[in-house]
Amino acid sequence: MMLWYLLKKDILIIKKYVLIMLAAAVLIPPFMLWRVPEYAGILGFMLSVIFCVLILLQYISLKEYQFPKAASLLCAATFSRKMMVLSLYIFCIAVYVVCCTIYTIEALIISGLDTMNAAMFFLMFLVTSVLISIYLPIQYKLGYEKTKFAFTVVIIASPFLLPQLMKMEIFNLNFLSEFSPILICGSVLLLSCMLLAVSAALSIKFYNRTDLA
Amino acid sequence: MKDILRVKNLNKSYKNFSLTDVSFSLSEGCITGFIGINGAGKTTTLRTILNLAKKGSGNIQFFGLDMGKNEQQIKNRIGVVLDDGCFYEELSMAEMKSILASAYTDWSEQDFKHYMDMFSLDPKRKINTLSKGMKMKYALTLALSHNAELLIMDEPTSGLDPLSRSQLLNVLNDYMENGGKGVLFSTHITSDLDKIADMLIMIHNGRIVFQEEKDFLLDNYRIIKGDKKLLTENIRQLFLNITETAFGFTGVTRHAARVQSYLPDAITERPTIEDIMLANLGGCGK
Numbered sequence: 001m002m003l004w005y006l007l008k009k010d011i012l013i014i015k016k017y018v019l020i021m022l023a024a025a026v027l028i029p030p031f032m033l034w035r036v037p038e039y040a041g042i043l044g045f046m047l048s049v050i051f052c053v054l055i056l057l058q059y060i061s062l063k064e065y066q067f068p069k070a071a072s073l074l075c076a077a078t079f080s081r082k083m084m085v086l087s088l089y090i091f092c093i094a095v096y097v098v099c100c101t102i103y104t105i106e107a108l109i110i111s112g113l114d115t116m117n118a119a120m121f122f123l124m125f126l127v128t129s130v131l132i133s134i135y136l137p138i139q140y141k142l143g144y145e146k147t148k149f150a151f152t153v154v155i156i157a158s159p160f161l162l163p164q165l166m167k168m169e170i171f172n173l174n175f176l177s178e179f180s181p182i183l184i185c186g187s188v189l190l191l192s193c194m195l196l197a198v199s200a201a202l203s204i205k206f207y208n209r210t211d212l213a
Numbered sequence: 214m215k216d217i218l219r220v221k222n223l224n225k226s227y228k229n230f231s232l233t234d235v236s237f238s239l240s241e242g243c244i245t246g247f248i249g250i251n252g253a254g255k256t257t258t259l260r261t262i263l264n265l266a267k268k269g270s271g272n273i274q275f276f277g278l279d280m281g282k283n284e285q286q287i288k289n290r291i292g293v294v295l296d297d298g299c300f301y302e303e304l305s306m307a308e309m310k311s312i313l314a315s316a317y318t319d320w321s322e323q324d325f326k327h328y329m330d331m332f333s334l335d336p337k338r339k340i341n342t343l344s345k346g347m348k349m350k351y352a353l354t355l356a357l358s359h360n361a362e363l364l365i366m367d368e369p370t371s372g373l374d375p376l377s378r379s380q381l382l383n384v385l386n387d388y389m390e391n392g393g394k395g396v397l398f399s400t401h402i403t404s405d406l407d408k409i410a411d412m413l414i415m416i417h418n419g420r421i422v423f424q425e426e427k428d429f430l431l432d433n434y435r436i437i438k439g440d441k442k443l444l445t446e447n448i449r450q451l452f453l454n455i456t457e458t459a460f461g462f463t464g465v466t467r468h469a470a471r472v473q474s475y476l477p478d479a480i481t482e483r484p485t486i487e488d489i490m491l492a493n494l495g496g497c498g499k
Contacts, residue, residue, distance in 0.1 A: 075265055211265070
């Protein structure tokens, strides 16, 4: 229950931006279909996920940075630091699930937008997990300002870098068809969960050592 | 009386400041003033005992329970008012309350409404539109709305106008009368403590200078005024501090009877808590 209330807190403090990013999640895949139809499917979905997860995370961090003593008040109540960290991970996963839902609905409605199979969703979950597994421990270790700079560069560069990476065919995932979909999904999910667990443990460790404002 | 908070040999180090072997206890049924000048270590001590800052070493027990092992259980029984509010200021008071209320198993919506009405606070109002006094009242409302057995407040009266300070002190008195078990109240405005404190703890340079009952302190310390020509080295040593002017001297002592035996014509006055605090800054426990 504590996690649910902390998740609610995260949404409340960035409520203005949640709607904007929801709009971005809706608009990015059709925009990609319009501008670069050959990469519209997976790339559009990937961009919407990266934008939504990272930007919303940054907004939460910004609010925590603007009101640093609020976290002290929550910790002086019964919210543990561990729960506060975990709520951020759950927030990111929730954003991912919302992006999946939006894309699935759009793929059904908009012709030309590829529908994705379960394996692709799991692969994208792995990509999301890698991102937040790197981002959050770094932020808990280095603080908001330093982390923001590094990841802003990544976000700005992503629309330019991703098409180039696609051209290099490193995203050619056809080889996966040789394996059982259940095996792929299970392995990817397991790997994602392991990454998230290790990352969360690190973030909790860093946050536990921090003296709150 | 049972101790509701016991701190033993608490140490915490920063680059330029450290708490050194801080030990004190709070008895049930007492309002305890935690006094000291700015930078003495009051806020650091409170933050460390609440585990907002990590202690270096030491033992902290609330209600007989070890803080390290029972943190959540203990915090459920404590109301905390931190300096300057500590809210997400873009939220409304109702939204902030909805977050914090969920942290406590014994949250009372009725008490919350009671205090909001008492302080004339509109729950729909954004926190960043509140004055400092209103934020403090809102913080106190949150701290008092979950049947807390101990209130810990960091400089709650700092920056408040006299009316708001008086309201806050009245609320604390009501809280104790209604079965609150204790209040720990850090401040450098000692006149507030003259009115409500039962016990005083003084900290300076990260070390506890004294922990005494307020009345004991007021009874045992005296301000002595007299002719400075009569001050010998032996007499000087009986004072915590002495201020000398062209007309004479004023000093604070814990040995009033002995000073009077040496200086029978000297004038003796009862000190305020501020006098006692400042005297102890002069000698720090001489």
